[in-house]
Amino acid sequence: MSEIDYDEIISQLEKELNAQCAIANKYGIILGSAIKEFSKGRVIPQKILELISNRQDIADVLSLDMITSFALEAKENNYLFTFSDQFILISKLGLDVNLAKFMPSIRMFLKNLSTKILTRDKPEFSTFDFSKELSQMEETLKEESLGKDKYSIVKDLIKYISE
Known part of the structure; x- marks a missing residue:
């Protein structure tokens, strides 16, 4: 199985979406990053991971099926946390970015990445006679x-x- 170059994926995302991004696995370990606050090899802060892990409880309180993203607005930037079963994608965006237009692109990217990774991870077995x-x-x-x-x-x- 070949190793995935997450830094290359991040650089492509930066070019296509004009945003700084980071990819973490479902445990919060950052696999690749262009965001200074979320550098590669570090772990997403515990409070943010708790919020992400409690997203189904929050969805239940709000009578929603599921929550796929959280947006945090800071003084100078927006931080968008988008998640799938395997990955957490963090995007650092300017305040002028329209999140309604940006989020579908990010969701589709994350869905495609998860699909590619899952199909790559499945080993192929030959039948034994x-x-x-x-x-x-x-x-x-x-x-x-x-x-x-x-x-x-x-x-x-x-x-x-x-x-």
Whole structure:
């Protein structure tokens, strides 16, 4: 299985979406990043992870099926946290970015990334022909049984002489 270059994915996202991004796995470990606050190899802060992990409870309180994103507005930037089963995508956006136009692109990207990763992680197994293996075992057993009977007279003679 080939290693995924998350930094390359991040650089492509920066070019296409004109936004700084970071990708983390579902445990919060950042796999690739262009955001200074969320540098590669670090872990997403615990309070943010708790908010993400409690998203289904929040959705239940609001009578929603699911929550797929959280947006946090700060003084100078918006932080958009979009998640799938396997990944958390963090986007650092300017305050002038229209989130309604930006979010569908991010969701589609994350969905495609998850699909590609899941299909890549599934190992391909070939079917094993047990009949061939069994026939080889049977042949080996036949050869061994013939070998036992072949020298039985000599073995008996040696036993008789040695007594």
